[in-house]
Amino acid sequence: MAGAFNLLAPWRFVRFARTVQISQLPRLKLHTTSAMSATVGQFNLAKTQLGTLKEDPGNQVKLQIYALFKQATQGPCNTPKPGMLDFVNKVKWDAWKSLGSISAEEARKQYVDLIGSLVAAEAPAEVAAQPAGSSVTYNTLLVSTQDGVTTIQLNRPEKKNAITVEMYNEQIKALEQAGKDDSVLTVITGSGDYFCSGNDLSNFTKIPDGGMEQMAKDAGELLRSYVKAYIDFPKPLIAVINGPAVGVSVTLLGLFDIVYATERATFHTPFSQLGQSPEGCSSYTFPKMMGVAKASEMLLFNKKLSAHQACVQGLVTEVFPDSSFNNEVWTRIKAYAKLPRNSLALSKQLIRQTEKERLYDVNNQEVERLVERWLSDECMQAIMSFFQTKAKL
Ligand code: COA
DSSP states (O other): OHHHHGGGTTOGGGOOOOSSOGGGSOOOOSOGGGSSOOOHHHHHHHHHHHTTOSSOOOHHHHHHHHHHHHHHHHOSOOSOOOOTTOHHHHHHHHHHHTTTTOOHHHHHHHHHHHHHHHHHHHSOGGGOSSOTTOOOOOSSEEEEEETTEEEEEEOOGGGTTOBOHHHHHHHHHHHHHHHHSSOSEEEEEESTTOSBOOBOGGGGGOOOTTHHHHHHHHHHHHHHHHHHHHHTOOSOEEEEEOSOEETHHHHGGGGOSEEEEETTOEEEOOTGGGTOOOOTTHHHHHHHHHOHHHHHHHHTTOOOEEHHHHHHTTSOSEEEOGGGHHHHHHHHHHHHTTSOHHHHHHHHHHHHHTTHHHHHHHHHHHHHHHHHHHTSHHHHHHHHHHHHHHHHO
C-alpha cells in the first residue's frame, strides 16, 4: 500500500524545488488557525513555501494538501469518480471528495495552516508551531498559539478525524500544554468536513498480547485519562464544531465552556447501536442540560440532532451559517481572548469546581461499564458489522 502511494510523487505542487531557500521568503504567519481566515496572499505564499520544503511530508499529507488546494481553487469535488484501476487518481479524488462542501475560504485557511505547520517543523525552534515553551510535536493534531488562543485541530480528515490511540494520547498532551501556556483560551476544532467521527473503531481490532481483556482494560484507562484532561482543564475551552460530530466528540461537549457550531453540523451518539454505553460524563451532563427525556433519545435511542436542535437542547451555544462560520466565530473568539486571562480562568474554575468530584465519579463509573461492554458479544458483533459493511463497498 505504502509503495502504491509513492505513485503520487509527481504532483505539480508537491515538487520539492530547492531553488528558493525558505529563509529568503517572508515567514508565513504561523498559527493562522487562530486567525479569522487566510487571505489569498497568504494562500499564494503558502504555495510558494510548499515548494521549498526540504523534507518530503509523506503521501498522506500530500494527499491532504492536494485536496485542500482543489477545494480552495475549484470548490467541492464534482468530477466523476475514477475507476478502481486508476489507483492514483482514485485516491486523489477520494481525498478531495472527503472535504465535502467546506467553503473555499475554509479550505484556504486549512491549506495555509497545514503548510505553516510543515514549514515550522523544519524551522528553528523559536518559530515552531507549538505552544510557547513546548517542544512537543504531534502526528494527529495541528497545534498552534496566536493572539492569546491555543488551537488544537484534529487532523485526520481522510478518516473524518476518528480518534486513534495515538490521537487520544496527543490530545491529552496538547491539553496539558495548553493549560500551562500563556494563552487565554483554548479552542478544539476539526480538519476537513467533519468535526470528529468519534472513537476509531479499528482501535478494537488491535489486540495486545494479554488478549481482549487487556485491550478493554487499556482502552478504559486511556478513556479515563482523556476525559479527566477535559474535566481538569483550567481555562475556558471552546469547541468550534466545523461539521458532523459523532460519539465521544459529542459526549464531551458538556465539559466545554462554549460550543459554536456551523449549521452543517450534526450530533450523533450511536452507543446502543454499537452495543456500548455513554462516556465523556454525558450520562450526567446531558440529562442535566436537556432533561432526562431528551438526553435518553440521544444516549439510548441514537437520535441524531441537527445543529439547531442541539442548540435548543443546550448542547450548543450558538449556530452560524456555514458560509460565515469561520469569520463570525473567530471574530468572537479573538475578542474574548482580549479579556483578562486570570479573571477568565478563575471564573471558569469557580463555575466548575462544585461539580469536579461528581464528574470524576461519573467518569469512573462510565469507564467501568464500557470496559464490560467492550467485551460483550453485542459490541463485538457491532464492530464486526461496521468493518464487514466497509469490506463489501
Ligand atoms: N472508526 C474507524 N474508521 C472510521 C471512523 C471511525 N469512527 N469514521 C470514519 N472512518 C473511516 C471510514 O471507514 C472510511 O475509511 P476508508 O476510506 O478506509 O474506507 C473513512 O473514514 C471515510 O469515512 P466514510 O465512511 O467513507 O465517510 P461517510 O461520509 O460515508 O461516513 C461516518 C462518515 C462518520 C458517518 C461513517 O464513517 C461512520 O459511521 N463511522 C463510524 C462512526 C462511529 O460509529 N463512531 C463511533 C461512535 S461510538
